[in-house]
Amino acid sequence: xxxxxxxxxxxxxxxxxxxxxxxxxxxxxxxxxxxxxxxxxxxxxxxxxxxxxxxxxxxxxxxxxxxxxxxxxxxxxxxxxxxxxxxxxxxxxxxxxxxxxxxxxxxxxxxxxxxxxxxxxxxx
Numbered sequence: 001x002x003x004x005x006x007x008x009x010x011x012x013x014x015x016x017x018x019x020x021x022x023x024x025x026x027x028x029x030x031x032x033x034x035x036x037x038x039x040x041x042x043x044x045x046x047x048x049x050x051x052x053x054x055x056x057x058x059x060x061x062x063x064x065x066x067x068x069x070x071x072x073x074x075x076x077x078x079x080x081x082x083x084x085x086x087x088x089x090x091x092x093x094x095x096x097x098x099x100x101x102x103x104x105x106x107x108x109x110x111x112x113x114x115x116x117x118x119x120x121x122x123x124x
Contacts, residue, residue: 003032007106009117015102017044018079021072031081031105039083040111044103046122047078051097054090079103084111091116098122 003026006014019029025041026032033042045051052063052074062080065073074080079100088111090096099120108117 003034004105004107006030006032008102009104009106009109009114010101011106012102014105015044015100017081017100017103021074021078021080023079023081025081031103031108033105033107040085040107041081042084042105042108043082043087043112043117044079044100045082045087045097046100047074047076047080048095048097049076050095051090052076054093054095055086058086058089060086084108088112088116091120096120 008014014030014032016029017023017031022029024030024032025037031042031044033040055062062074065071087096099117099122101117101121104117
């Protein structure tokens with residue numbers, strides 16, 4: 001699998017999203033992507049209780065630990081590389097989390113308009 005260029009939505013070098021818990025399609029701590037990343041795990045989002053409950057409700061339980069996958073479970077305040085389409089789904093439902101723009105891959109813009117990302121901008 002060949003990583004796409006590590007460029008963020010602002011046109012700069014992609015910053016790390018989270019190393020604890022380790023995130024990303026490549027589990028390298030960044031929201032890097034490649035053509036094989038069908039879900040486009042490109043949005044570096046800060047988890048909230050509301051978003052975690054929403055994600056579980058729509059079938060993606062991110063809050064329960066899954067030791068067999070070396071997944072600790074997420075809690076509010078954790079950063080995580082979300083699928084761009086899940087972010088948009090949460091946006092449409094009014095519970096989108098905040099986003100680290102510098103750590104969000106430019107490929108997210110194929111699904112999420114920059115204006116929406118800017119509305120959810122947070123500082124790391």
